[in-house]
Structure formats: C-alpha cells, structure tokens
Amino acid sequence: MAKIKFPFTLGVASGEPAPDGVIIWTRLAPDPLNGGGMPASAFDVRWEVAEDDTFAKLTASGTTRAQPSGAHSVHVKVTGLRPASVYFYRFRADGHTSRVGRTKTAPAPDSTAPLRIAVASCQRYEHGHFTAYRHLVADDPDVVLHLGDYIYEYGKPAVPEPGRYVRPLKDSTAACVTLNAYRERYALYKLDPDLQAAHAAAPWITIPDDHEVVNNYGGRTADPKRRKAAYQANAEHLPYRVKPSGDAMQYYRSRPFGRVLDLLVADARQYRVAGDILGPAQTTWLLDKLKNSTARWTVLAQALFFAPRNPPSTDAWDAYPQSRKKVLDAAPENFVVLSGDVHNAWAARLDRGVEFVATSISSAPPAVRDDALERNPHLAFFDGRRGYLVANVSMEEFTADYRAVSFVDRPGAPVSTAASFRAVGNKLERIDL
Numbered sequence: 001m002a003k004i005k006f007p008f009t010l011g012v013a014s015g016e017p018a019p020d021g022v023i024i025w026t027r028l029a030p031d032p033l034n035g036g037g038m039p040a041s042a043f044d045v046r047w048e049v050a051e052d053d054t055f056a057k058l059t060a061s062g063t064t065r066a067q068p069s070g071a072h073s074v075h076v077k078v079t080g081l082r083p084a085s086v087y088f089y090r091f092r093a094d095g096h097t098s099r100v101g102r103t104k105t106a107p108a109p110d111s112t113a114p115l116r117i118a119v120a121s122c123q124r125y126e127h128g129h130f131t132a133y134r135h136l137v138a139d140d141p142d143v144v145l146h147l148g149d150y151i152y153e154y155g156k157p158a159v160p161e162p163g164r165y166v167r168p169l170k171d172s173t174a175a176c177v178t179l180n181a182y183r184e185r186y187a188l189y190k191l192d193p194d195l196q197a198a199h200a201a202a203p204w205i206t207i208p209d210d211h212e213v214v215n216n217y218g219g220r221t222a223d224p225k226r227r228k229a230a231y232q233a234n235a236e237h238l239p240y241r242v243k244p245s246g247d248a249m250q251y252y253r254s255r256p257f258g259r260v261l262d263l264l265v266a267d268a269r270q271y272r273v274a275g276d277i278l279g280p281a282q283t284t285w286l287l288d289k290l291k292n293s294t295a296r297w298t299v300l301a302q303a304l305f306f307a308p309r310n311p312p313s314t315d316a317w318d319a320y321p322q323s324r325k326k327v328l329d330a331a332p333e334n335f336v337v338l339s340g341d342v343h344n345a346w347a348a349r350l351d352r353g354v355e356f357v358a359t360s361i362s363s364a365p366p367a368v369r370d371d372a373l374e375r376n377p378h379l380a381f382f383d384g385r386r387g388y389l390v391a392n393v394s395m396e397e398f399t400a401d402y403r404a405v406s407f408v409d410r411p412g413a414p415v416s417t418a419a420s421f422r423a424v425g426n427k428l429e430r431i432d433l
Helices: 131-138 179-190 193-201 224-236 280-292 321-330
Strands: 012-018 021-027 043-050 058-066 073-078 086-093 101-104 115-120 143-146 204-206 253-257 261-265 297-301 335-339 345-349 354-357 379-383 387-393 398-405 415-424 427-431
Touching: 012 086, 012 101, 012 193, 012 253, 021 043, 021 086, 021 101, 043 073, 058 073, 101 193, 115 131, 131 193, 131 387, 131 398, 179 193, 179 224, 261 280, 280 297, 280 321, 335 387, 345 398, 345 415, 345 427, 354 415, 379 398, 379 415, 379 427
Parallel strands: 012 204, 115 143, 143 204, 261 297, 297 335, 335 354
Antiparallel strands: 012 021, 021 073, 043 058, 043 086, 086 101, 115 387, 253 261, 345 354, 345 379, 387 398, 398 415, 415 427
C-alpha cells in the first residue's frame, strides 16, 4: 500500500479535562477539502503523552485505529494523569508526526486553586479572520469554553454581503445538508491556523448552538437525517467523551473544577418542547445539579442570551420565561451564567446571579438599538466588537474581562480589554482598567 501524504492537516485538540485525564483528538485528512483523501480502510495511529514537549519520557502512550466510518478521526481517553498538571501530546501515523499539543488536567476535588476560563463562540468563516484566538492563546487559559456556532451551515451567497463576505467558502453555493458537506465545512474551519493554535494550547469544553445543524432550529424542527449528519460531523471534529446515538447526542454535562467552580453545560437547542427550552429530562438534571452544588461558584454555560431583553427575542430564554424562572429559583448563591450567540458583548444582572455574554470570534453583529441599555436597566454593559471573554475564578472572586479585537476583515488585529467586571451576588461591579 502506498504511503499517505501528511495526514495531520487539521491539527490536534484536547478536551473534557478531568482531575486524572483528558480526551485527545486528531483526524487523518491528507486532502481535507476533498473528502479527506484517506483510503477506505482503517489506519493505526500511535499517541503519546509526556510532561515535556520533547517527549523525553512518556507518561502514557498507545495505538488506536482511525476508522473510515468516523472520517478517520481519533478520540483517545487518557487516564492516570495528575490533577492540575500540564501535559503535551502528539500523534504518529504512517511515518508522519503531528504537531505537539498542550493540555491541562482539572484540579483535584478538594482544590481551592484559581482557574482561568476563556469563553468563545460564533466564528463564521466568511465574516472574518480568527485573530481573536491568537490573543486568547496568549492569555493562557486553563480551559477554553466554546458556546456554539463553531461552524455555519450556510452556502455561498449568490450576492456576497458587502463588507461581510471576507473569506470565501469552497465553490459550492449549497448549504450543508449531507454528512460529507458538514465534514468539509469543519475541515475548512479547522485549517485556520489561529483556531488550530487555540486547540493546541489548552483543553476545550464545547456545546453546539444552532448553526452546527441549521439556523434557529429547536427540538425536532430540523430534519432527522440532517440532524444525524450534523451531530456525527460535530463529534468527529471535537474532543468529546461521548458519541452520537442516531440523530441525537447528549451534550449536557457537568464538569467540576475543585471547590472553586461547578460548571454545568446545558443544551438549549436539542430538547425544546412547548414552554420548555431544556426539555423535561435535562431540566430535572439541571435543577438537581443547581440545588446540590457546593462549589464557591456555580456556572451555567449555554449558548443563548439568558436575561430578559426589551424588546424580547423569540430565539432565546425570553421565549421560555418559565424555564428561566425554574433555573433562577433553584440557583444557589454565587450563580453565574455564561452565554454567546448574539455576536455582541453584554453583562446582565439577574434576579439571582449575573450573566456574562461573550461576543463572536468573527461573526458579524446584528443591529442593536441605541437605547438598548436605557430600555433594559438590568443590562450593565454592551460592546459591539469581535473577541472573547476571560473569566478569572477563585475562592475570593469571579471577574470577567471582555477582550475585543479592532477588526476581523484582515489578519493582525490588536486586542484590548473593553471592560472588566466583578460578580458580587446579583450585582455587577465594574473594575477600573
């Protein structure tokens, strides 16, 4: 059999950090934008984990099989690692070696060590460059939390949007519907060097929003075949601990970070029914987790704007006020919601707790009324630039830095901190920069 060309074109990634291990990921794809370019057979992939980037002494290693049915993607569950520790990893296949990735395990259950979380969402390829990720890497987070719209399913517009269509898609004008189309869209995004660098720098925890499937879908509104293809491609390209089951995948889960933070990741798309944005089973799970959380901070991470807005949104928690009330009634003290979706940065005071909304990495913003803050006195901050959020969490405080880049229509944008806030109960205290 002829040797394959360099297969690690899409980089490496790690995710779902636990105190004793992580998931490490790669995909063999010598020709990623043309079906992957791999033979229709399984390939052995060796993986290696070490405490230094020279791999002088391996901490863990092994061989796994990359199967054509999974687009030759690889998900390795690495265990036996030390808590709150940095490790390096790489892959080998058919004489080729991947780039080196860096990851970090979660702290031990009794740890009170502080934590830095970078929060990102909404990275539409056509709308701009992913320069924000270059700055995110420099901010050195312990974990990256991605809150959805990792890809956009749209086809190439017949008439490109003026000032918005910065980077062209592949030739097709069709939206993603088939498994192959979703796979190639993920491949296009993951060829971006800044996105690859962010995956290689820290472990990620991700939750999809709507564009991983189709715009504004909720519950069973998306076609089952399309949903199945979308979930499979999503799972093939990100370091999850679970796999899809038919046209569904359980994304909601909890991730504890010592005594400092309980991270509750919720899916506000897949289980919607009339009057319930989370669905009965997920609602029961979330309320139980909220009522029993004992960490200093309890954080709900999900895609959609949680606080009420005037005028209200039909595709956010505004449309499900009873669901929001149940969450707030069950929320413990020191409750924080982290959100994305709206392509702008916001900060909100809740009846119990606060919400920090991360802006988009590149996706163009919608129009926002000039009097939005006046009409919504519980909203304390707005910024319309692209960027991300950095949360610094300790036993003493929870702070959020809104990081903004100056432009996305070309590479090289500088970054600045638009504002910083401290969570104090259900109040927001602005920190002088």
